[in-house]
Amino acid sequence: MKPLLSLLFLLASAVAPAMAAAPVAPASREASTAIIANLRKVVSDQGVERLEKVRIGGIDQWVSIRGNDRRNPVLLMLHGGPGWVAMPTSWYFQRGWEEYFTVVQWDQRGAGKTYAANDPAVVAPTMTRERMIADSEEMVAWLRGEFGKDRIFVLGHSWGSYLGLELAQRRPEWLHAYIGIGQISNAPESERRGWAWTLQQARADGNAEAVAELNALAPYAQGSTPVPLDALFKQRRWLNHYGGMVHNRRGGDAEAAAVKLSPEYTDQDVADVWKGNDFSMQHLLGEVLTLDMSAVRELKTPLFLFEGRHDHNVSSELAAQWFATVKAPSKQLVWFEQSAHEVMIEEPGKTLLTLVQQVRPIAERAGDAPR
Known part of the structure; x- marks a missing residue:
């Protein structure tokens, strides 16, 4: 037996340097995304991993639904922009969330995979704030029915924080809590x-x-x-x-490039994503930047703000000032000292810990989470 073990050791010693010296690079984008998809594949017994179209607001809209245990509370993320989709970068920041929540990424009307799935000329007249709010309500209603939940969590980032705050005002009985990242307050x-x-x-x-x-x-x-x-x-x-969007980085190029590694996105989706971003901004952004949401003084659902200390894209200083004035059943402002506007990407570990330690217990106390 000892000679055999010695032979195996010698073979392993010989192979390891050879492998290290000549790494094999993925041959294509398809091969690269397959590696990521396989690495983060949901394999737990109670898990859910879905990528599908849902009929919302009269058109097909794409969602990714992922989680290790379908008994966990549902968390819907409303992406920013308008048009800055989070689904294609979620492979980087979201995997840990999926152990504690069933996480839903939704490409909104006019954005991402949803933009590619519909005729822009038909969708263009419907690109209004009220339609986007109505879509958000429909999406929450669909998720409540699909997963048998009375309440879910809604997390809004940037533009999505406008939609999320509207949901929190209009449908508080549907929410465990509202979480704002890069919260819009007084936009002008x-x-x-x-x-x-x-x-x-x-x-x-x-x-x-x-x-x-x-x-x-x-x-x-x-x-x-x-x-x-x-x-x-x-x-x-x-x-x-100057780092007002991503702290100590000159622009968001790293975040934008990560879209190319999305397992949810086809080559055509990647090619179209910036068309959808431009389309959404052209129809919605100018008006959004006239909004003063600081007039909201009371919510009937718990409120969390995750704010990057260095966010000048959507002023975190103003968001904190608004937070101090608003009444809610409970509220918490969490500062991310090494972040600007892309908190979940800039400090993914602290984001996860805060979601698990501060946010999820609300659902646990309501009986909507396995212990």
């Missing part, structure tokens, strides 16, 4: 503060090009008139450059 004031902060960074950096371009936008976001999108994009270019 947020824009003004973002512009002023960016100009300050550019001056400190000696960036004459940025200073000139930002000064040319003044007066920026005055009154209730929508900011022209070309002006907004110029402001965002430099705000992102």
